[in-house]
Structure formats: C-alpha cells, structure tokens
Amino acid sequence: MSFMDYNFKEVEKKWQDYWREQKIYQVDIDRSRPKYYVLDMFPYPSGAGLHVGHPLGYIASDIYSRFKRMKGFNVLHPMGYDAYGLPAEQYAIQTGTHPAITTEKNIARYREQLDKLGFSFDWSREVRTSEPGYYKWTQWTFIQLFNSWYNLETNKAGHIALLESEFAMRGNAQVRAACNETAVFSAEAWANMSEKEQQEILMNYRLAYLADTLVNWCPALGTVLANDEVSEGYSVRGGHPVERKSMKQWLLRITAYADRLLFGLDTIDWSESIKDIQRNWIGRSEGGSMVFEVVGKQGHNSLEESASDPNLESNRVENRYKIEVFTTRPDTIFGATFMVLAPEHELVQKLTTPDQQADIEKYIQRTKNRSERERMAEVKKVSGAFTGSFVVNPFTGAQIPIWIADYVLMGYGTGAIMAVPAHDSRDFAFAKHFNLPIIQVINRKGEIPSDPLNWEESYDSKEGILINSGFINDMEVKDAIRAVVAESEKRGIGKGKTNYRLRDAIFSRQRYWGEPFPVYYKNDMPYTLSDDQLPLELPPVDAYLPTENGEPPLARAKDWLTADGYPIETNTMPGFAGSSGYYLRYMDPGNPLEYFSKESNDYWQNVDLYVGGAEHATGHLIYARFWNMFLFDLGLCCKEEPFQKLINQGMIQGRSSLVYRVNTEKFAEYILWEELRDRRMGVSFEKDFRDGHRKFDFFSEEAGLVIEVKRQDALKKLVHPYESYCRSKGLKLLLIPLIDFVEDMDGIRKRISRAVQGNEVEALVEKKGLEHFPVFVSKNYPGREHFSDALHVDISLVQNDLLDMEAFKTWQPHLIRSKFITEEGKYVCGWEVEKMSKSKYNVQNPDELIERYGADTLRMYEMFLGPIEQSKPWDTQGIEGVFRFIRKFWRLFHNELNELVISEEAATREELKVLHRTIRKIEDDNERFSFNTAVSAFMICVNELNELRCNKRSILEPLVRLISPYAPHLSEEMWSLMGHNQSVVLETYPEWQNEFLIEDTFSYPVSFNGKTRFKIELPVEMDIKTVEISVLGSEECRKWTEGKAVRKVIVVPNRIINIVI
RNA sequence: GCCCGAGUGGUGGAAUUGGUAGACACGAAGGACUUAAAAUCCUUUGGCCAUUGCGGUCGUGCCGGUUCGAGUCCGGCCUCGGGUACCA
Secondary structure (H helix, E strand, O other), X not given: OOOOOOOHHHHXXXXXXXXXXXOOOOOOOOOOOOEEEEEEOOOOOOOXXXXXXXXXXXXXXXXXXHHHHHOOOEEEOOOOEOOOOHHHHHHHHHHOOOHHHHHHHHHHHHHHHHHHOOOOOOHHHOOEOOOHHHHHHXXXXXXXXXXXXXXXXXXXXXXHHHHHHHHHHHOOOOOOEEOOOOOOOOHHHHHHOOHHHHHHHHHOOEOEEEEEEEEEEEOOXXXXXXXXXXXXXXXXXXXXXXXXXXXXXXXXXXXXXXXXXXXXXXXXXXXXXXXXHHHHHHOOEEEEEEEEEEOOOOOOOOOOOOOOOOOOHHHOOOOOOEEEEEEOOHHHHHHOOEEEEOOXXXXXXXXXXXXXXXXXXXXXXXXXXXXXXXXXXXXXXXXXXXXXXXXXXXXOOOEEEEEEOOOOOOOOOOOEEEEOHHHXXXXXXXXXXXXXXXXXXXXXXXXXXOOHHHOOOOOOOOOOEEOOOHHHOOOEHHHHHHHHHHHHHXXXXXXXXXXXXXXXXXXXXXXXXXXXXXXXXXXXXXXXXOHHHOOOOOOOOXXXXXXXXXXXXXXXXXXXXXXXXXXXXXXXXXXXXHHOOHHHHOOOOOOOOOOOOHHHHHHHOOEEEEEEOHHHOOOHHHHHHHHHHHHHHOOOOOOOOOEEEEEEOOOEEEEEEEEEEEOHHHHHHHHHXXXXXXXXXXXXXXXXXXXXXXXXXXXXXXXXXXXXXXXXXXXXXXXXXXXXXXXXXXXXXXXEEOHHHHHOHHHHHHHHHHHHOOOOOOOOOOOOOOOOOOEEEOOOOOOHHHHEEEEEEOHHHEEOOEEOHHHHHOOOHHHOOOEEEOEOOEOEOEEEEEOOOHHHOOOOOHHHHHHHHOHHHHHHHHHHOOOOOOOEEOOHHHHHHHHHHHHHHHHHOEOOOOOEOOEOOOOOHHHHHHHHHHHHHHHHHHHOOOHHHHHHHHHHHHHHHHHOOOOEHHHHHHHHHHHOOOOHHHHHHHHHHOOOOOOHHHOOOOOOOHHHOOOOEEEEEEEEOOEEEEEEEEEOOOOHHHHHHHHHHOHHHHHHHOOOOOOEEEEEOOOEEEEEO
C-alpha cells in the first residue's frame, strides 16, 4: 500500500479508541425513543480464538443495530460470554490450571479480536455466566423452579405452598397438575404423613425435581449429557460414546410447557425450518389411551394357537391385571391383533407364564446387554418374545397375545401398544416375522379390500374408510377416531390423550466447572438455600476429577456443608443453565437486588432480533423459551416469548488446499505403461503379467522381455532370482529403479528400446546415493488420480491455488527434500470445501485479514460472500474486490496526491439519481437482511459516481451516513474530514426522495414468443394501446414480424412487451 | 425411513410479486502506464456456431405440465445439505 492511499490501520485504531473513550455505544433507558434489542448468541470463549466464521453473525447484527440506531431507535446491543464449558475443564483435568484462569485468558483474547472488528456493543453491560454476580440469578431461578408446580387449570406455574395447602385441605384428587405419577391421597392421609413423606410427594410436582432416570452417561467425560448434547450415540462435544444408565438426577419439568412451547412458535418470526425442528422435537401427538384386561384363568379361547398351551390351568396368570396403551389411531382398534410391551414394562414378569419364562428372560437379557449404538444399528431387525398371556380386545372381544419387543419404548406413552399390523409398518413387520394375524380395517376410497397377508407393506395413511370394524364401519378415519374415543369414555375403558416426545430436561452434571446447586440435604431430602445465602460460590478443589468412589468433583471440596452441617449438592448445572436467561440480565446487568428490575424489563421487553447458529435449535433455543415462560408466569418478565425474530447465520466453511503426494511405484508403473501400451515401442506389452506364482510389471512376448519397476534396494534383492528365472526361459530382463522416473526418463526409454531391438542390456544399473524423498504432482498432470494421494496443505502456503514450493519445503521437517512435478513450473493445488478446522489446515484467522485489509473490508467482505442464512465456503481471493472498493470510495474524496477535495457545487440530476436510488436500495436491503446485495449496491454507486467524477458534498455526505453501518471506521474518518465534530454514529439515516427517481422514459425489452429481441425507449406515461402501436410501427419490429401474422401483443407497463406471432 | 432446505458460468453469488437470466465481485486472458514491481486503468470472459460486422442457437439438476412469457408456479424423479430416528 502506498502513502497515496487510505491508511486503514491508523484510522481504524483512532476511531476504536474514540468510541471507547466517548462511550459512544453505551445506552440507557430513554422513553423518548422506541427501543430495539439486537442480540447475538453469546460465545463460549474457546482457546482457539475466532476464525472468520464466528464474526459473520456479529457483523450482520452490528450493521442492523447501527442502522436501527440511525433510524431513531434506542438500540440495546450487548455482548458477554457463555463462560462455563467443557474444554476449560478438560484442560484443568490435564494441567491442574483452574478453569477460571483459562477462561479469563480466552475471554481477553476474544475481546481483543472483537474490538478489532469495530462492533457497537455496549460493553458496560457485559455478563459472564461463571461470575458469582451473574450465576446468583441462575441459582435463584432454580430455587423458584423448585418452589413451583404447574397448574393445568390456570395453565401456568404456581407456588408450591398453594399446592401444599390444597393437599392439606382436600388431598390431591382434585389437583390437575403436570406431575409424575402419584397415588391418590386424602387430606387426612396428608396430615398423617411424615415430613419426609410429604417432601417425597411434593417432589412429584416441583418444576425442578430429583428423580431416578435413564440418562445419557458419557464415561469418557465422566458426566451425564442432555438429549440435545448427544448425536447418534456419541457426545456432540468430543465425540465420545454415550450409554444409557439409571441415576438420580435433577430434572426440569419442561414437558409441562410442551403445548405453550409448541403453540408459541406461531407467534414468533423464526425460519420455518427451525420451527419445524422444534415442533418435531416437542413431538405432540393426539390420540387416546385405552385399557386392556388380561385374560384370567377362566378364559379358554385364544385367537391364535401359540407356543404355550392356554388350556393348561397352571400355565395361566391371574386376571387382575390391566394394561393401558396409548395410540394415535383409536380408529384401528378392531384391527388390533396383538399387544406389545416394552421389555422394561413393570408387568412383564407377572404376565410371563412358566412355559415362556426362559424365552422372555433370554430376550430381556439380550436387550439389556445391547448398547445404545447396537440397538440403533439394528432398527430394521425384528425381534421379540411371547409372554404366554393374553388380553381381551375390548371392542372385538378377541383374546390377543401379549409380546415384548424393544421397538416399544418404556419412555413414551405407557410403554405398551396395541399392535395394528395392517396399518402400522412396525407392527406389520413384527406380525409377518412372528406369523401373527393381520386384519384390514381401513380401506382406501374406491378400492376393493384385499387379504393383508399378501401385502408388501402396511397401509399407514389416515385417508380412508373403516371396514371390519363394527359400529364404526363406513366412517372416515377422523370421525372414527372421535367415535371410538367417545365410546371408550362412555364405557370407562379409555379417554382422549395427548402425548409428547419431549422429555424433561436433565439438569445435573457431574462436573466441576458449572453453577453449584443452591441445595443441601437433610434426611436425604433436598432443601434449597435461602436467598441471602446466594450466590453459593464454587468451592476450590484439589483436583478436577471425580472422586475415587465416582462422586462428582465437588465432593472433593472441603467443608462442602451448610452452616448447620448439612451436605451440599455435589452436582453442578449444565451449560444451558446460564445461557437460558442471559438476555434478561443484559437489561439490568449490575443489579445486586434483583435478576433485573421491572422498570428495565418494561422498557426493553424482549429481544427484537436474535442472531445465531441453527445448531441451537433443540437446545438453547428451547430451554431459553421455557425459562422465559416460567419467569413470565412468575410475573417477572412481560413477554412470553424471549426472541421475537431469529436469524440463523449459515456456517462459513473452510476451503482446503490439497497437494498430491505421488505413490512412486504406482506413478512409475503408470508412466511406463503410457510408454509401452498400444505398441508404442513397436511391440506389444502386457501389464501385470503372471506366470504361475511369479508376477511381472510388464512383459512382452514378442521381444522376450520382462520389465520390473521397484525401489533400488528392493531390486537388488530380486536381481538374482529374476535373472535365473529369465535365463531359464530365455528372456531378457530389465530392472528399473524408481529414481530413474524422476531423474532419467530418457535413459529408461533408451534402455527399453535397445532391449526391444534385440540388444543385450544389463538387467540392473547400479546407482549410488539413493535418497528417499516425497514427490508431489501438480493437480492437472495427466493420470494424477491414478498414482497420487491428496494431502491437506496449509492455506497460507497457497495463493490463487498455486503452491509456494519453497515455503512448503520448510513447512514440516520431512518435506525439506520434496520434489515437484509441475505444470510449466507451477504447482497447482486442488481444493475442497469442508469444515474449518485445525487438522485440515484451512482455518482463516480474522486478525491476519484485518492486518492486511482492515476491519471495514473484512466486515463488508463477509457480508458480500452471500446471503446471511446460507452456508458458504470462505475464499480469501475475493476479499481483494472489496478492498479495491474501499479505496475507490476513499478516492472519491481525494485527488491524485491524496489530498481531500470536496466540491460545494450543486449536484446534477444524474448524481442525485444515483444517490437516491442507492439509498432506497440499501434501506430495503437492510430491512430484508440482504447485506450481500447491499454491498453490491454500494459498489455500483461508487462506480457510477466515479464515472461522473462526482466529489460533491451534497452527494458524499449522505453516502457516508448510508455506509456507516457497514464501514464504521471509514465513515467516521470521512465524516470528520468533511468538518463534522460529532460522531457519525449519532447522525440520522439519509432518506430517499422519489422526485429524483422518476424517469421520463422506460426502455422496454421487446420479445417475440418470450424471446427478447430488441429494446425500445418509450415514455413512462404512455398508455398500453399507444405502446402497442408504437412498437408494431417500429423499424426493428417489422424485421421480426416480416411475413408473419401478429396474433397478440402483451404490454406490461414499464416492464415488458411480448409479441406473439 | 420420515420432516425441512438447496441445486444458476471456472468460483462466490444476483434476478424482491411469473416479465431483459448471469447484476456485483473473484479468477482467467489480452493491453496501457512503469527501468521493474506494486498499485491503477482499459478490453474480453456461460456453451456452441459464425466471426468481416450483423448475428444465430442452446442454456438456471433431470423429465413433463400450466402460461403470451417459468430460475421463479404445478406433478414426478435425481443429487447434495440439515433435522430426526422404532415416539405407537
């Protein structure tokens, strides 16, 4: 960069200092202006720092914040850190460094990188989830959850004390609550319970509760993981195997909010795909529950003969059992021909007849021993076992067999299903496999029912008419569902019911680096600390590992007891605890008395625009909504939904560079074959010739010649056996060392051609000083793919896909002797788009780019790359274009000597048109978050003004304001150079005026049968009829219509003319 | 398997409501300036045919449809990406 240019380094530093000193971005409640809250998902400060993908969302939200601010809004735009996390703790385990120290260091690095990008964050509001002043409120919220229950009458959370008084007055029979299964008790019984018994009952109702649950246990991490932290049987962080295990854990009763979480989605402005993901995750399904009675010893007729003999008295179980099932298809009840229980179902033992005992036990054992991964891998395999017992189908009266199978899950519904093989694909497969009866009960309209035994697959659709179904025959599916539910209710054997896939959130982690639970234990029952004991600070420990008897690390803390000597909970909270309500704390971050004040919440309300990655769809974005709804129920926050609009920025993928390492033997064989094949040497050769167990690379019968290609030391060993073989067969022998293919190709050709011509040749020419060295071949070298393997090379060694060969040699020690097979002296690298990661050597660090091009260029380039929501590969080459644009912009204001020259002359109509067209376009693009097209529009504008040689203040001043959200440093500099002494941040956004955009004429594209042929300039005001006449009368038109009849003319005013011929 | 989303030049992408496909950039090729380099500027740049200019023709993953007109709408398929996985 020459001195005659824009000095971005100096300028950017200057304005960053100025913003910091002037506290330009600090905001407060200001009732004279409307608020607007723009939030980024806060980062976990990892040791690696930012790569170019991270700031993408921050840049977009920063542009939007600045834009809104200039539009007159009071914009809250804070930033902070999700500071608890596994990497710092893993590092602590390895090195003994306290995670707080690692985290502090990483945060400092993040902050430095963020500052360099010129963001407009109000850093006075920064929060860190690991700071006691912050996590006090995480703990406080937990206590509120513990002290709350979910009232299904009012459909909101209420205080647990109200429930206690209800129990004391009336028992629990009348209570409609989201709770665990609890036996009915009277007020009297309640009064007679011990405190411990009462506490145990209350635990079934609390929104934060302790329970034995099947959890995702990750042995490698030594902790439990939430469902969203596990993917396909492995931990999302670290990729370690996860197993199912039963443990006592804290859970949050998020399922109480399932409906509100589901229906709330309709009120917020998020992408349909994220909403769909959440809808699927919640997995609401409506249906009914139905009770089946087990057939007792009296029963004798079964639907199907089975392995057990139902007639044998001793082989029957008691008939006092009832099994409840959940189904979304009550209409298919007449087709239910068997029942399946989950292997863990509590009745399995009791229902198993002596005959079947062995089978059932074997199956249960098999299921237990299978890992989660094996189970998932074997989804398609049908397996199960018969219990020997039967239930009665309450509608058909038929006795149907009870099986167990692991395709029925204990955790969903009741852990039991009525199997309708004709209309459920899994039941169908099961029935086919075990030869169970299949009855068709739904018939597609207009079709003749067929024998389901001949079906290839079940008919699962909800479209159709009921058959073989007693009182619901001829009904449509929807009506039949209603009818069966109603009839079940009437008969007291079932009712309508809704089920959810969503599970309560496991809230305990066996880790050190997280929020301690504000909980202690008395008589093994948990109690919460009082508010004045908060925050409960994380205690020091001697090591960050679990104890020898497997307790979490906090069990190592000395005196981890209350003042009264009660032990404190040793689990800590999960990552999502601190991130679930942080946006609320930003409203009033320093408040020592409250989570946030009512006043601040009344003003800032909720987040208007939230920007972050889609990977949080089933984690943070659902937990935060739950957290917020709970606080809403408590009357703490005024909005039920926390994030009104959500934008998911796409990932920036890495663009890896590849070099091709030659497999020398394959290479030599390939090259030589190119020389020998198709009689190129005058005789025909065979490749990979075999004679008995001997194998030669090349053989020519005509020339009586054997050629073998190998490393020289290998050839030395082979020379004697080969020579004696060839002598015995009367053949000539050529042994060619690999080195010759790189150094002496001509020599090889000469030797072969001499041998082919019948001359005697020496089998092996000794070479000395043979070295091993890697050989790399350029991408477009013919045959490359046959003899080379692609390796990743650091992208800093590659420019425009050309490898810096000298730098490459010094990159890693073993490459120092590398040799290259080039294309005209150039080594061309291949490339691939994949995840940005250290191991692929494709990480682009923003600091380097800022150093070379400046923050404004980087900001605009990241936006220019493509639509914000789309994933796209990073390509460093393209940044030059934006860099040129920034300097072109600078040059609009400066002459050849880099002196500021601004004209005070009035702008021409043309210049005004360029300006106002740009303002209109940019404003529209900003509102649509179409930042890539906005950058293009700026480029077009500057190109045009450049062409007009426009340096007029009346044009450039609005332009500086217009571009300031995108290039804040450059625009501050220009604004001040033009004589203003107040920051451009505080200016208003320029407004476009229609009068400058009105055109007199429009250049109509004229097409014939839809194909554009020419253009015609016509007045904008001209009516359709006149346009038609003008076009048809034009010279150009006659050329195209010659000899053809015009059938129709379509005129769309100021758009297009289409002539049909 | 099921539910979403996407497929446009060598590359990133544009075309906002059915109305000029390829804006804006990168890269590439050629040229100007320069002792040289950097920087800057100019020309060309979807394919094919024609090339002396005019031009012609095909073309938005594939096949079909609606329409005066389809990258855009409809039906069917293919490929890639994301989510989910026995959820009854």
